[in-house]
Amino acid sequence: MRRIYTGKTKDVCALDDGNYLLKFKDDVTGENGVFDPGANTVGLTIEGAGRAGLRLTKHFLEILEEKGIPTHYIDANVEEATMTVKPAEVFGNGLEVICRYRAVGSFLRRYGMYDKEGQPLDAFVEFPLKDDSRQDPPITEDALVVLGIMSSEEYREVKNLARKIGAIIKEELAKKGIELYDIKFEFGRVGEDRKIALIDEISGGNMRAYKDGKYIEPLMLEKLILDA
Amino acid sequence: MRRIYTGKTKDVCALDDGNYLLKFKDDVTGENGVFDPGANTVGLTIEGAGRAGLRLTKHFLEILEEKGIPTHYIDANVEEATMTVKPAEVFGNGLEVICRYRAVGSFLRRYGMYDKEGQPLDAFVEFPLKDDSRQDPPITEDALVVLGIMSSEEYREVKNLARKIGAIIKEELAKKGIELYDIKFEFGRVGEDRKIALIDEISGGNMRAYKDGKYIEPLMLEKLILDA
Numbered sequence: 403m404r405r406i407y408t409g410k411t412k413d414v415c416a417l418d419d420g421n422y423l424l425k426f427k428d429d430v431t432g433e434n435g436v437f438d439p440g441a442n443t444v445g446l447t448i449e450g451a452g453r454a455g456l457r458l459t460k461h462f463l464e465i466l467e468e469k470g471i472p473t474h475y476i477d478a479n480v481e482e483a484t485m486t487v488k489p490a491e492v493f494g495n496g497l498e499v500i501c502r503y504r505a506v507g508s509f510l511r512r513y514g515m516y517d518k519e520g521q522p523l524d525a526f527v528e529f530p531l532k533d534d535s536r537q538d539p540p541i542t543e544d545a546l547v548v549l550g551i552m553s554s555e556e557y558r559e560v561k562n563l564a565r566k567i568g569a570i571i572k573e574e575l576a577k578k579g580i581e582l583y584d585i586k587f588e589f590g591r592v593g594e595d596r597k598i599a600l601i602d603e604i605s606g607g608n609m610r611a612y613k614d615g616k617y618i619e620p621l622m623l624e625k626l627i628l629d630a
Numbered sequence: 631m632r633r634i635y636t637g638k639t640k641d642v643c644a645l646d647d648g649n650y651l652l653k654f655k656d657d658v659t660g661e662n663g664v665f666d667p668g669a670n671t672v673g674l675t676i677e678g679a680g681r682a683g684l685r686l687t688k689h690f691l692e693i694l695e696e697k698g699i700p701t702h703y704i705d706a707n708v709e710e711a712t713m714t715v716k717p718a719e720v721f722g723n724g725l726e727v728i729c730r731y732r733a734v735g736s737f738l739r740r741y742g743m744y745d746k747e748g749q750p751l752d753a754f755v756e757f758p759l760k761d762d763s764r765q766d767p768p769i770t771e772d773a774l775v776v777l778g779i780m781s782s783e784e785y786r787e788v789k790n791l792a793r794k795i796g797a798i799i800k801e802e803l804a805k806k807g808i809e810l811y812d813i814k815f816e817f818g819r820v821g822e823d824r825k826i827a828l829i830d831e832i833s834g835g836n837m838r839a840y841k842d843g844k845y846i847e848p849l850m851l852e853k854l855i856l857d858a
Contacts (some may be wrong), residue, residue: 494741514768515723515759516777526776531743539740542770548754549744 410444411455411607417486421476426452426459430607430620437619439586439607440507440620442534452483454624455605459485460630462571462604471567472599474592490590490601494551495543496532497588499560501525501568503584507588512540520583525563525568559598560589567600575611578626580618585609639674639683639835645714649704654680654687654711658835658848665816665847667835670762680711681841683833687713689856690799690832699795700827702820712817718818718829722779724760725816727788729753729796732811734838740768748811753796755789770824787826795828803839806854808846813837837839 407414432445463475479513530538572582588602606620635642637673643651660673691703702715758766800810816830
């Protein structure tokens, strides 16, 4: 087993059988000690954040697998904060996919001339490129195709999957009286037939959730969902 | 006749018959005295730039009218640097439409991780919102619809028109051995049936054109095209 990538919130190791081991860290994204799922820097370290993020990821990925949604998930060891996954090829050098139900975060900042905070967005999907030095610029279908990052067919499939998965997570949260405002995914091509699958994690760090109009921090979200 | 808008490179007056008079100024966009068609500030003033821009706009708009492309154009007085146009309703608070044949300018800066300067882009169309304070953020079809700026049908029509007009201008330039790299349009809803038409100008200030691999300044471009 050898470490092949050191990420902001996870490390990645290659396993001898060709699969990968993701090690969830206690570092979370944010700025100046304040958590922000849209930030590109590690803002703070919270004891137990890695295990909590993995516990929620395992919970959601297993629900998705049951519903026949393709993911890279194999299994997870919550105590060790590790998850075993299938190898995946990312789009370009990494592409995020955000499904938005209400206007907050970068969407609100970018289109502030036209929207109000919390305005409904009807499962709007956008594709920000992972490029810290350019503040993750959103990219259109046409630009993804012309730059060779993905095909039109892949774009449509990823967009449909993002909406489908977003709706499942939104419904899970609603069972606990929590409203999902937005959620960030990553997809990749998995297996020999390069089938599109959800990769990475689904934890509090990937979404903005509100209860009674108040934003819920990731660790609290994990408690509300998993501790009945 | 009363002035209703003072723009960076044009003033707009309302005429008594309901039409509008555009007054082309000698100010051009750029920064620190250097012309840049993508800039949001007036960078320099060039004696005669207004008349030259109008001369080229008149030339191109009359070619487009002949080919049946809807525009807001009625007539022009080059000596006075004025153009009479039909009233138009813009999309939102103003939306630019750029048709790109080669990667330069903001496209190159934004997607620099994936493209090379001058890389062919196959008539790629993008829609930057006119919002100086947010550096004219590009917007996707889905975001235009969810924010109520235009419908999907209008998006498709504008995109088709931009490609059609871009191809005509590109061909006109090619007759003089000049290659069009990109061109910026503005569209609006014109008349009682709110038909989509090209509005604003088509001059050297709206495009990047190259000859023998060298960028041509707007005034030189106007000379090369109009002075046979």
